[in-house]
Each structure stands twice: as structure tokens, then as C-alpha cells.
Amino acid sequence: MIGNSNHLLGLDGLSRDDITRVLNAAAGMKEISARKIKKVPTLRGKTIVNLFFEPSTRTRTSFEIAAKRLSADAVNFSGSGSSTSKGETLVDTARNIEAMAPDVVIIRHKFSGSPYMLADRLDCSIVNAGDGSHQHPSQGLLDIFTAREKKGDLTGLKVVIAGDITHSRVARSNIYGFTAMGANVHVTGPPTMVPVGIEAMGVTVQPFFEAAIEGADIIIMLRIQLERKSGMLIPSLREYARFFGLNAERLETANKDVLVMHPGPINRGVEISSEVADGPYSVVLDQVENGVAVRMAILYLLSGGIDEVVD
Amino acid sequence: MKWLISGGRIVDPASGRDEAADLLLEDGSIKKTGQGLTAGRGVKKVDASGLLVVPGLIDMHCHLREPGFEYKETVASGCAAAVKGGITSVMCMANTDPVNDCASVTAHILDKASQAGLARVYPIGAITKGMQGESLAEMGELAQSGCVAVSDDGRPVPSGDIMRRAIEYAAAFGLLVIDHAEDLSIAGEGVMHEGFVSTMLGLEGIPTAAALSEIARNIALVREFGRRIHIAHVSTRSEADQIRNAKAEGLAITAETCPHFFTLDHEAVRGFDTNAKVNPPLRTADDVEGIIEGLADGTIDAIATDHAPHHRDEKDREFDLALFGISGFETALALTLGLVQKGRLSLMDAIAKWTVNPARVAGLPGGSLADGALADVTLVDMDAQWTVDPTVFLSKGKNTPFTGMKLKGEVANTFVGGRMVYDREKGIIQ
DSSP, rough: OOTSSSSOOOSSTTTHHHHHHHHOOOHHHHHHTTTOOOSSSSSTTTTEEEEEEOOOOOOHHHHHHHHHTTEEEEEEEESSSSHHHHHHHHHHHHHHHHOOOOOOEEEEEETTTHHHHHHHHOSSSSEOOOOOOOOOOEEEEHHHHHHHHHOOOOOOOOEEEESSSOOOOOHHHHHHHHTTOOOOEEEOOOGSSSSGGGGGGGOOSSSSSSHTTTTSSSEEEEEOOOOHHHHSSSSHHHHHHHHHOOOHHHHHTTTOEEEEOOOOOOOTTTOOOOOTTTSBBBBBHHHHHHHHHHHHHHHHTTOOOOSOOOO | EEEEEEEHHHHHTTTEEEEEEEEEEEEEEEEETTOOOOOTTEEEEETTTTOEEEEOOOEEEEEEOTTTTTOOOOOHHHHHHHHTTTTTEEOOSSSSSSSSSSSHHHHHHHHHHHHHTTSSEEEEEOSBBOSSSSSSSOHHHHHHTTEEEEEEETTTOHHHHHHHHHHHHHTTTOOOEEOOOOOOHHTTOOEEEEHHHHHTOOOEEHHHHHHHHHHHHHHHHHHHOSSOOOESSOSSSSHHHHHHHHTTOOEEEEEOOGGGTTTTGGGTEEETGGGGGGGOOOOOOOHHHHHHHHHHSSOOOOOOOOOOOOHHHHSSSSSSOOOBBOOOOOTHHHHHHHOOOHSEEEHHHHHTOOOHHHHHHOSSSOSOOOOOOOOOOOEEEEEEEEEEEEOOOSSSSSOOTTTEEEEEEEEEEEETTTTEEEEEETTTOO
């Protein structure tokens, strides 16, 4: 269970305690990844299906490794080039997979809300690995885990999320998650990329990038998704980099121990300069490393595990 | 056939009557109204004590889906659902397949309606050929074959010039022009109202400005070129404000709204409920207020269902892919009475929005209980409470966001042309 659910669909509705429980479990999992033999029998006999309808390397691999380190059987199902391209509906595809009795289905889909549909209809646990522009809760949790690892208590910290907020599922999960942890979340980006009513999620909207960065403790730069609609909302990548990209000069106004995060894959020289991405404040690779541990914790807790890892 | 409806409370907005009286129906029309009428030989009697007796409801906006989409609804199943909902006349939109832009399609619909023998069906023809928005449909032929209005509903008429020519040309045949007010260049690929709920759900929004922009154009056309336009399914306060101003100016703009727009707001979409996906979309709580105010002060002339039945498979899918629409015949009256129960609309006004007003706007017979009027009558049990359960809908479309909602007010009987076509115990009477 995570919160009071056997699914992980989004970070809305999770309390600070709920999130802390996942983070604590993840801390135990991280230790496993540092061992010579990076495998425990905890989820032996469990079947975990990666149901990815959108191309993804990082998230899918991360979930797969997480499952395997816990000895679960992980199966990958790629939505493109399979039954879905033969006209099968999402619900039918999922029901067919369910007939093979998986314990957890991890779904990535281009349409917002798809994991909710499956959670309503299937008996197994559903993990949302990114649905449209809606949420990406495992990314949110690994960002929070990384932040907590570096900063300790997150209460009162200034967290800035910058970029295409409108089309970012990472932004929404991070807004809910960091807010629950007591941080002050600010969003910034070109006004075409900041959705109406976002204030209702408890964030401060800062129209000017420089002002947003000032005094920031954590900056989460979002990827300009060239393959999505982002392209219509800005005149050019060149102009985006110039006015909304994070470079070393702009970073100077942040707090001196600022953390720079990015969910990846990064567009070097667009939303983030190489200097910053590879620089001392960047925790981009820590995020990826922690991703495995956090996803191990998610799979573990949803498969009936209790808070502490037993091996 | 003769019927005596006795002991009921007659509410007839056409004459402003609200009184206890009996009603005698004879040969398809209302013979007389009065106290203590007695049933002579060969007169069937229905005891209406405790019931409301109103003119049969006129729904000026629905989709019967035939021809082409019989798996969603047929004229027969739609008419059965309508009379169960107390609706005795329906105006059905042209977005069938093929589109109703010629006499043969109109004739097909009318033929199916006469076979069904339940509600009166008044087809709406297309404004443009194939609803492509490019050239005018043959409106003369449409009018001659039985269409009472033209609309490309489901789609706006994107070209302002075509819309101008449409209102000019339609006037020659007395056809009402109904516009689905949505500026597609603003609506984009939106799937719900653009606001904080769409932001939280990560769904593409349809801004209010999409509706407003199209209405502003329509008003400008009527102001300059005269004639009239009826605005379909008004969903926002700002549209109501514009229409109010246009009416104050004396322009021939009329408007309708739908029960879902004064009952639900965009919060209903939370949880990605595809049954709450409708176009125009459910708007904000303030818009709901604005719509109710618009109904109360007469800005919005009529209430129509925009009954849009869909097959289960078309709703049971990802929100982005699910089709727009609500199956509305069987909940419309009770939802309207909800406004009366809350004290937001007088009973007289509520009934007027469903009877005399749409009759006047569309130039239809009916909508009145005057002597000699069509014997289309609906009897309503105002105290009956029921819970919305789409599995018992007579419509093939089970797509409703109101499942489980407790409503008060139930149709007891429906008469069309002096014949009882629905009884709540017996169901449809063929």
C-alpha cells in the first residue's frame, strides 16, 4: 500500500507521512544497489509487467532493473508495433495482460488519465509511469528522495519548476509531492507554457525566470519536449535558451548550495547549458541512480511489503 | 380517441394558467379545459390528481443518429426515450451519415418517425452541404421536405461569409438558423473546459473565448444583415451576457441551454469521467450560476437536451479519445425541476422553457394547452423520487454523468396527438 491505495496513480492525496514511508523504504533499497550482489529475494514469484505505449528508455529500464533487483519477473510490453496498432483498445490490451495474472502493471501512455481507467477495471496494482500531461509519480518521488538526501528536511525550501508546465507530468507530480513535504513550490516559464489556474495547486507563479531563480534551493528544469506540442508555444529553441534556459550566470542568484534537477533526457544548450548540467550543483545522475531505489520501494510497498526491507 | 385527464394541476405558460382543472382530448387536439368535466361514452379517463399537467415538452436540440449511426440510437429508440422523458416533439440534428442536407435523408428520418409513432420529429437540415462549411445546402428543398431549421451542429460554420449568406438565404424559407457557437481556431484540440481542473488533470482545455468569439460574430452579422440566429447550448456566463445585451439592442438572437450546464461544472470531469465529456464542455461553478440567471431573466429562451447518445465502446476509453456527448432525454425534466425545487426558477418559467418558448422560437405547433391546440400533454408526478440508472434508459445511449443522482419529479404519462404513448407503469404504449 502507498497512502491508502494499492495503486500509485499520482502524488495528489499523499500526505507527508505517506511520502516519507516510501522514501524510507527507498533508502533501504538504495543500499541493495550498492552491494556486490545486487539482488534480494523479496518479490520472488511476483510478475511485473511494463506496459509502455510511449517510447521510453530511462523509466522503463529503471522499473525493469528495480523489479529484477527484487527478484520479480519483469516483462516488457511495448505498445507500438503490437496489438494496439491492430486496433485493440487499451482496456482490452490490459485485460489480456491481466489474464496472465501479473501482480503489478506499470503503464506509460500518451493520454492523461489512462492509468486511472485501468485501475478502475483491473484487479492488479497499477503504477502510473507517466500519463499524458498529467502525472509521473515515480519521478516525483525520486526527485523528492534526491532532494531529501541532499537537503534533509524540505520544509520551507524554495523549489522552482521551470519550463513547459502545461505539458509536463513531472511538474504536476512534483508540485503535489514537494508541497506535501512542506516546500514552497514556484513555477516559471514562458507564459504560453504556464497553464491557467495552476495557482489552485498551491504554487506561486513567477513570470520572470531570473526572479524565480533568486534564492532558489532546488531548481527543476523541464525538458522542452520537441516531439510534443511545446514547439508551437515558443518562437524558437534559440530564443528559449536565451531567455528561459538555465546557465551558469543565471544560477548565481540561486542559493549557494542549490540543487539543479532535470528529469531527462536533457536538451543541452536549450533548457540547460552543459556547464550547469555537468556542474557542481547538478544532481541529474543522482536522480537516475535514486530512481531505481525509489521504484524498488514502490514495487515492494504495492506488493504487500511493510515499511522496512527484509531480506 | 378521447381522453379525459381529470383532477390535475394545469400549468400552461402559453396562457399563464396555473389551476386545478380537467382536460378533454379529442381527435388529436385539446377539446376543452374546465372544472368537473365528465367522461361521456367512449372517453377514457386518467386520474391526474396529485399530478402536474403541462404541454408536451419540445426539445429543440437532439441527435437521433439515424441514418448511419443506428448502433448509437435509432429514431424509434430515441423517440421512446423522449416520450419517457415527457418530450413530445424533438428537433433532430443533421449530423447523421449521410448528413441531412437533402430531401431523401429528411424523408428517411420522417418515415422512421412515423413508423415509430411516438414523439413528433422535426428534422433540422444542414446549413452547408455535407456540413463541410463551404457551400450552402439546398435549404429550399430541406424546408419543403419537412425541415424546420438548419444547423451544422457538432461543428460551427467557420466562415463568417457563409454564415451571413446562410441567415439571409434561410429567411426565404422561414428556417431557423441554429449555430453551434465554437471558434475552432480558439478551441483547438481541447477536450474539456480550460480552467484549474483541466490544468490539474493535464487535459487540453477549451477556453470560454471559443464560444464567445463565435457568438460575437453571429451577433455582428445579425446586427448588420438582420434576420435571426439561434445559439445552441449556451454554457457560459459570458455568452449569456452577450446574448442579454444583443436582446436589449432588439436583435433577433435567441438561445438555449442544456440541463447539464445548470447542474454540473467542470469538477465532474475529475477522475477522468468520460460521461462528463461534452461539447461545449461543463464550465465553472460561476458559469452554472450565470446560466441559471440567464434562464431566470429570460435571456436564455429555451432548455434543450442536446441528447447525444453514444455506444458504450465510444465512452469506455481514454478521455482524449472518448466521444463528446450526454444521453439526456430521460433526465432533462427532473433536472429542470431541480431548479424549481431550489427556488431558482418558477415552475411556470421552467415549463415555458420547454414548451411555449421553443415552439415560438422554432415556429412549431404545440407547446400550449389552449382549446384546439395539439393534444400533446405530459403528466408529471412532482413528488416522485428516483435515482438515475442508465441501465433502465430506453435510449440506446447510456452515457450520462448523472448516474446515481437522486432526482425528484417523474413523468407519469405522455400523450402525443391525443394518444397515450407512455405510462410509467406500462412503459411505452404502441
